[in-house]
Amino acid sequence: MRYLPLTDTDRRAMLDTIGAASIDDLFVDVPAEAQLTAKIAGLPDHASELAVERHMGALARQNRAAGDGPFFLGAGAYRHHIPASVDHLIQRGEFLTAYTPYQPEIAQGTLQMLFEFQTQVARLLGCDVANASMYDGSTACWEAVAMAARITKRKKAVLSGALHPHYAQVVKTMSKVTDYTIADSLPSIQPKPDNAGLIARIDGETSCVVVQYPDILGRLPDLEEIGAAARAQGALLVVVVTEPVALGAIRSPGEMGADIVVGEGQSLGVGLQFGGPYLGLFGCKQKYVRQMPGRLCGETVDAEGKRGFVLTLSTREQHIRREKATSNICTNSGLCALAFSIHMTLLGERGLRELAALNHALAVRAADKLATVPGVRVLNDSFFNELTVILEKDAREVVRTLAARGILAGVSLGRLFPGEEGLSNGLVVAVTETTTDEDVDALCAGLEAVIQ
Amino acid sequence: MSGKAIGNQSGWKPEMAASDALIAAPTATGNRALMLEEPLIFEIGSTDRTGVDLADVPAAPSRLGGMERATPIGLPGLSEQETVRHYTRLSRQNYAIDLGLFPLGSCTMKHNPRLNEKVARMPGFADLHPLSPQSEVQGALAVIHELGQWLKTLTGMAAVAMSPKAGAHGELCGLLAIRAALEARGDARSVILVPESAHGTNPATAAFCGYAVEDIPATPEGRVDLEALEARLGVGGPDCDVAAVMITNPNTCGLFERDMKKIADAVHAAGAFVYCDGANFNAIVGRVRPGDLGVDAMHINLHKTFSTPHGGGGPGSGPVVLSEALAPFAPLPIVERQADGSFHLVEEETAGADHGQAFGRMVAFHGQMGMFTRALAYILSHGADGLRQVAEDAVLNANYILRSLEDVVDAPFGGTGPCMHEALFSDKGLAEGFSTLDVAKGLIDEGYHPMTMYFPLVVHGAMLIEPTETESKAALDQFIMALRSVAERAKAGDESLKGAPWFAPRRRLDETLAARKPRLAWEEAGGLAVQAAAE
Numbered sequence: 001m002r003y004l005p006l007t008d009t010d011r012r013a014m015l016d017t018i019g020a021a022s023i024d025d026l027f028v029d030v031p032a033e034a035q036l037t038a039k040i041a042g043l044p045d046h047a048s049e050l051a052v053e054r055h056m057g058a059l060a061r062q063n064r065a066a067g068d069g070p071f072f073l074g075a076g077a078y079r080h081h082i083p084a085s086v087d088h089l090i091q092r093g094e095f096l097t098a099y100t101p102y103q104p105e106i107a108q109g110t111l112q113m114l115f116e117f118q119t120q121v122a123r124l125l126g127c128d129v130a131n132a133s134m135y136d137g138s139t140a141c142w143e144a145v146a147m148a149a150r151i152t153k154r155k156k157a158v159l160s161g162a163l164h165p166h167y168a169q170v171v172k173t174m175s176k177v178t179d180y181t182i183a184d185s186l187p188s189i190q191p192k193p194d195n196a197g198l199i200a201r202i203d204g205e206t207s208c209v210v211v212q213y214p215d216i217l218g219r220l221p222d223l224e225e226i227g228a229a230a231r232a233q234g235a236l237l238v239v240v241v242t243e244p245v246a247l248g249a250i251r252s253p254g255e256m257g258a259d260i261v262v263g264e265g266q267s268l269g270v271g272l273q274f275g276g277p278y279l280g281l282f283g284c285k286q287k288y289v290r291q292m293p294g295r296l297c298g299e300t301v302d303a304e305g306k307r308g309f310v311l312t313l314s315t316r317e318q319h320i321r322r323e324k325a326t327s328n329i330c331t332n333s334g335l336c337a338l339a340f341s342i343h344m345t346l347l348g349e350r351g352l353r354e355l356a357a358l359n360h361a362l363a364v365r366a367a368d369k370l371a372t373v374p375g376v377r378v379l380n381d382s383f384f385n386e387l388t389v390i391l392e393k394d395a396r397e398v399v400r401t402l403a404a405r406g407i408l409a410g411v412s413l414g415r416l417f418p419g420e421e422g423l424s425n426g427l428v429v430a431v432t433e434t435t436t437d438e439d440v441d442a443l444c445a446g447l448e449a450v451i452q
Numbered sequence: 453m454s455g456k457a458i459g460n461q462s463g464w465k466p467e468m469a470a471s472d473a474l475i476a477a478p479t480a481t482g483n484r485a486l487m488l489e490e491p492l493i494f495e496i497g498s499t500d501r502t503g504v505d506l507a508d509v510p511a512a513p514s515r516l517g518g519m520e521r522a523t524p525i526g527l528p529g530l531s532e533q534e535t536v537r538h539y540t541r542l543s544r545q546n547y548a549i550d551l552g553l554f555p556l557g558s559c560t561m562k563h564n565p566r567l568n569e570k571v572a573r574m575p576g577f578a579d580l581h582p583l584s585p586q587s588e589v590q591g592a593l594a595v596i597h598e599l600g601q602w603l604k605t606l607t608g609m610a611a612v613a614m615s616p617k618a619g620a621h622g623e624l625c626g627l628l629a630i631r632a633a634l635e636a637r638g639d640a641r642s643v644i645l646v647p648e649s650a651h652g653t654n655p656a657t658a659a660f661c662g663y664a665v666e667d668i669p670a671t672p673e674g675r676v677d678l679e680a681l682e683a684r685l686g687v688g689g690p691d692c693d694v695a696a697v698m699i700t701n702p703n704t705c706g707l708f709e710r711d712m713k714k715i716a717d718a719v720h721a722a723g724a725f726v727y728c729d730g731a732n733f734n735a736i737v738g739r740v741r742p743g744d745l746g747v748d749a750m751h752i753n754l755h756k757t758f759s760t761p762h763g764g765g766g767p768g769s770g771p772v773v774l775s776e777a778l779a780p781f782a783p784l785p786i787v788e789r790q791a792d793g794s795f796h797l798v799e800e801e802t803a804g805a806d807h808g809q810a811f812g813r814m815v816a817f818h819g820q821m822g823m824f825t826r827a828l829a830y831i832l833s834h835g836a837d838g839l840r841q842v843a844e845d846a847v848l849n850a851n852y853i854l855r856s857l858e859d860v861v862d863a864p865f866g867g868t869g870p871c872m873h874e875a876l877f878s879d880k881g882l883a884e885g886f887s888t889l890d891v892a893k894g895l896i897d898e899g900y901h902p903m904t905m906y907f908p909l910v911v912h913g914a915m916l917i918e919p920t921e922t923e924s925k926a927a928l929d930q931f932i933m934a935l936r937s938v939a940e941r942a943k944a945g946d947e948s949l950k951g952a953p954w955f956a957p958r959r960r961l962d963e964t965l966a967a968r969k970p971r972l973a974w975e976e977a978g979g980l981a982v983q984a985a986a987e
């Protein structure tokens with residue numbers, strides 16, 4: 001076994017040191033009836049690196065990778081080009097094979113990176129502070145709802161209908177056990193987000209209103225209006241960002257009054273990876289920092305007065321506070337945070353703004369082309385790099401048919417909101433810097449052929 | 453502190469002899485040869501510099517609906533070389549498995565095979581969108597299904613929920629399934645029993661699920677007190693308020709819960725469920741199936757037992773295996789194999805009658821695919837013979853450490869028999885004023901990451917050492933020699949230990965200052981300092 005260094009001679013010598021006759025003597029505390037006397041049934045014996053690579057390669061080839069052809073999927077996971085140096089750097093063993101930085105004297109690399117990451121995220125979201133990451137956007141969204149309940153001591157959360165339905169499902173699943181009331185709805189299929197409808201649902205019992213920006217249909221809601229309405233009722237504004245690249249082009253949620261901003265950071269550095277691991281972003285106003293979930297890295301000094309970094313405010317966390325912790329989260333998405341931070345450092349403000357501008361311009365041009373296809377109507381008044389088109393046909397059928405022709409056309413609203421007849425003709429189309437003019441032409445031609 | 457001077461035997465003499473003052477003298481840069489100080493990106497970067505070249509932006513009107521960003525963000529950029537240097541320099545301030553033995557108890561810091569990194573990066577896995585039509589992702593669904601099958605086989609359990617993102621998230625999944633099962637039979641219960649030795653995530657998860665948390669008493673031998681547990685459970689039935697017990701097995705003292713089956717029987721007789729924290733599965737993988745011990749739900753940390761890299765704090769992955777009783781309540785999505793051999797992803801739409809009792813959804817999309825590919829490659833690489841060897845070597849290595857050190861460091865349960873995959877020591881016998889922290893920091897100077905400190909809470913000044921199976925005898929021998937030396941210094945009252953570490957990139961850091969005046973983000977000089985939050 002290539003990963004196991006002990007030889008039989010070593011094992012014999014070690015058993016002698018221990019004073020045991022055989023390895024079985026070390027398992028005496030396991031009742032005999034619970035011990036397997038033979039190798040576990042059904043699993044083959046060990047395999048060579050080559051054999052395992054072949055097996056996994058065969059499985060990988062049964063998938064249509066995003067790069068295999070025209071590709072327009074988004075809805076919470078976006079395909080962006082990741083500079084080669086990102087993956088090179090995150091594979092340095094000192095990052096890849098380190099543990100959580102509980103011994104700060106020998107973990108300054110991870111800790112300084114986290115401090116930089118927190119600063120980058122806070123600035124991007126327009127928040128005073130951000131934490132060292134959560135599992136993903138959807139779980140960060142739930143944690144924001146729970147945090148708002150702790151702050152306001154209220155138990156009703158109002159969800160925008162245009163929140164990613166998986167995020168809404170996660171919130172609703174968790175709320176069953178915390179006795180929160182979750183007021184949600186379906187998205188309105190209109191060119192503009194239904195702010196008035198959302199605001200009408202906020203009342204004096206509301207802990208927070210949760211708004212996605214850009215929303216699941218790609219539209220850009222005016223957060224200031226919603227935030228003012230929330231404040232008037234003593235509720236918090238929680239904003240969810242699933243496409244952080246957008247914040248290079250549009251106003252930050254924080255500057256529009258968001259109290260808590262959560263997001264999915266996968267767009268930068270992390271990649272699609274069939275849905276995980278991803279990167280939960282979590283920022284808030286300074287006054288709420290002690291109610292935050294998750295790890296926080298802070299600046300301090302060492303015994304010689306040199307600047308250094310440590311995990312801090314741990315009295316919020318489970319390993320100190322146990323059942324009184326703000327969350328049960330322990331392991332987070334450290335390496336994904338590193339990938340995000342490196343990608344963001346490579347971009348810098350100038351690069352991020354250019355990337356955002358490029359995404360938006362390509363999406364605008366794609367939208368204009370799509371609008372010329374018979375049977376296709378562009379829904380959105382506003383969008384960043386993702387928009388909804390209404391087809392004269394069930395969009396799921398169209399997606400399946402085009403997939404068989406090698407075109408991944410987008411995410412149908414039928415997949416996102418199954419069983420909702422009124423939404424079944426909607427298709428969410430994402431366009432990024434990886435999308436070529438030829439891809440857009442292929443999509444338009446494909447749609448035209450399938451809808452006719 | 454003073455190492456024995458070993459002169460150059462060749463006869464050649466440097467022009468100047470070393471002196472303590474010379475060695476302590478500062479350099480102009482603050483660097484010490486290969487140990488390079490590195491500023492923050494905010495101090496060296498510029499918002500006008502970039503390490504990425506993009507295509508020209510084509511002319512197009514804005515459709516941002518008046519939401520255009522008008523204010524600067526404040527994100528510094530670096531060129532590619534500056535970026536590579538920055539992160540390379542930072543990396544060199546980290547300890548890592550790749551550098552040496554990483555004996556953190558309860559964390560299973562074993563070697564991370566590089567084949568698994570290669571596999572996870574295959575475009576068919578890495579460049580795959582989670583909402584692609586199912587016909588286009590059959591290989592990915594096959595990976596999830598195949599890994600799930602092996603996890604069920606290895607644990608002897610009926611079902612598996614693959615989506616939880618880490619261990620604590622898996623605990624949440626298990627307790628939500630238990631809660632759903634109790635509700636389905638109209639049996640509301642309010643209490644979860646957790647031993648004092650449990651990981652902090654256990655009580656935190658129980659509380660997060662709305663349960664009251666009570667301690668399970670331990671015996672002097674460091675195991676669950678079965679009699680006390682039975683007394684707390686009472687006769688069971690409708691009057692029993694206990695929903696579940698959460699037990700770690702092997703437990704955090706490194707001991708196997710001998711009475712696990714009796715505990716499970718008592719819990720089941722009371723109508724409650726057994727949650728097992730699977731963080732320590734590495735000790736028994738291939739030798740013991742938790743399903744044979746009466747466990748109803750157990751999370752498996754793929755980033756521990758199945759070697760997916762810990763990455764400086766994640767990502768993890770925490771699939772949860774479930775018993776027959778809990779299987780119907782497993783969360784969505786679920787991957788199923790169809791009669792024709794194809795794979796189907798069951799989501800809300802198709803949950804139907806078969807999964808109508810699913811308790812809901814824990815995450816967007818389908819879980820930690822990037823960890824699944826790595827863990828599957830790990831399982832296939834080891835196979836049935838290799839995984840059994842993993843458990844045996846992990847236990848052998850821990851016992852070797854226990855018996856090689858117990859004459860110098862107090863081993864509170866050393867007299868009760870062998871340990872499992874980790875060896876527990878206490879601070880008993882250290883000189884007055886010397887603590888576990890001093891031993892840990894002394895180990896840093898010897899070139900090691902310290903053991904887990906002050907956990908479990910049931911032992912004073914706990915030092916929990918988990919060497920894992922991927923360490924050689926020679927590596928263990930050197931670690932034992934190092935820890936013996938540090939422990940002997942702590943017992944002898946060697947004051948220099950209290951200043952340790954002396955040779956790390958940083959000396960001990962002021963954690964009190966960090967918490968009292970939190971600086972959680974960088975501020976430009978002259979900018980507004982981040983104000984400390986109200987206590």
